[in-house]
Amino acid sequence: MGVRKAAITAVGHYAPDKILTNADLEKMIDTNDEWIRTRTGIRERRIMENGASSDMAVKAIENLLSRRNMSASEIEVIIVATVTPDMFFPATACLVQQKIGATKAWGFDLSAACSGFLFALTTGAKLVESGTYSKVLVVGTDKMSSIVDYTDRNTCILFGDAAGAVLLEPGTEDGYGIIDSKFYVDGSGGRYLCMTGGGSLNPPSHETVDKKMHYIYQDGKNVYKLAVKGMADVSVEIMDRNGLKGEDVAWLVPHQANLRIIDATAERMGIRREQVMINIEKYGNTTAATIPLCLSEWWECGKLKKGQNIVLAAFGAGYTWGATYVKWSLVNPQKP
Ligand code: COA
Secondary structure, three states: OOOOOOEEEEEEEEEEOOEEHHHHHHHHOOOOOOHHHHHHHHEEEEEOOOHHHHHHHHHHHHHHHHOOOOOHHHHHHEEEEOOOOOOOOOHHHHHHHHHHOOOOOOEEEEOHHHHHHHHHHHHHHEEEEEEEEOEEEEEEEEEEEEHHOOOOHHHHHHHEEEEEEEEEEOOOOOEEEEEEEEEOOOOOHHHHHHOOOOOOOOOHHHHHHHHOOOOOEEOOHHHHHHHHHHHHHHHHHHHHHOOOOHOOOOOOEEEEOOHHHHHHHHHHHHOOOOHHHHHHHHHHHHHHHHHHHHHHHHOOOOOOOOOOOOEEEEEEOEEEEEEEEOHHHHHOOOOO
C-alpha cells in the first residue's frame, strides 16, 4: 500500500421544494426567460422558505448517512463550507453537529465562497491522509436567498439554495481517492463580488441596511472574465501535472455559476459536453453546494463509476479558484 489517500465513500444532497422560475422572476423585475437562459443557462432555482443553511446541511447529511447505513455518532470531523452561515457565530458546523447528533465530532466553518467546497474537501482529505481521522464529513451549504436583493436583476436571477455533503474515509486501494489539488486566491478581486455590510468593517446599522450593504454586490463582467480564465487555467494545470488528456477524464464537475463559463472551461480541457456535469438549469448558482450536489445526483442515477477520473473545478468571490483531481472509488448504487 502506498501513501494513504482519502476517498469519497458516501454522498448526499438536499434542495428545498419551493421553485422560483424565470417566469416568476419576470413578475418581480424587468427581465425575461430568454435573456436569463441565453446568458446563464438557468431556468429555475430552489428557495429555502423555513430554516437556515444548517437545516439544509442536516438534510443532505441525513441523505448521506442513510445511503451509507451509518450513524452520525461515528463522524469525527464536520467541515462546513458556506458564505451564509446561520449566524456569525457559533459556527454552522457546531449547529449541524448538535442537530444530527454527531456526539464525537469536532468541526469548523470554512469561507471561500463558490470555491468553498473544494477548499474544504482538500482540507478534510489532509486530515484523513495524516492518519489522525477516519470519518470526515465535508458539507457545502448556502441559503443564497438570504443575501440576494430580489429587486436587483443583475444578481437575483443567478442564485439559489441547496446543500451537498460527502464523507471522506481512508482509501482502501492504491491510486484511488482525492489525488491532487491546486488552489489560488487573489484578494485584489475582492471588491468585484462581495457583501460589504454586517461585518467588522461596516457593522450593521440603519445606514448599511438603507444602502443595501447586506446583499450581494457583483460586477458581473469582471467576475465573468476572471472566472472563465481562472477555472479553465487551473483545470488544465491539474490535468497536465497528472498526465491527463481530455479523453482520460470521465467527468468535469464544474462549479455551476454560468453555463457559458462551464462551456469555456470544458473546451479548454478538450472535454465534450456529455462529459460535463450540468444541473445549473434546475438550481442556479448554489455557491458552496454546486459541486457536491452534482456528485450526489450523478452517483444516484448510476453515472459515476468506480475508477473514473474526475476533475472538480471552481471559481468564486475572493477571488478564489482551484481544481481537484479525484479517482472515483465509490461503487454505484444497485439499480433495480
Ligand atoms: N434581465 C434582462 N436584462 C438584464 C438583466 C436581466 N436579469 N441583467 C442585466 N441586464 C441587462 C444589463 O442591464 C445590460 O443592459 P444595458 O446594456 O442596457 O446596460 C445588458 O443586460 C447586458 O448586461 P451585461 O452585464 O453586459 O450582461 P452579461 O452578458 O455580462 O451577463 C451576467 C451578465 C451576470 C450573466 C454575467 O456577467 C455573468 O454571468 N457573470 C459572472 C457571474 C458569476 O459567475 N458569478 C458568480 C461567480 S462564482
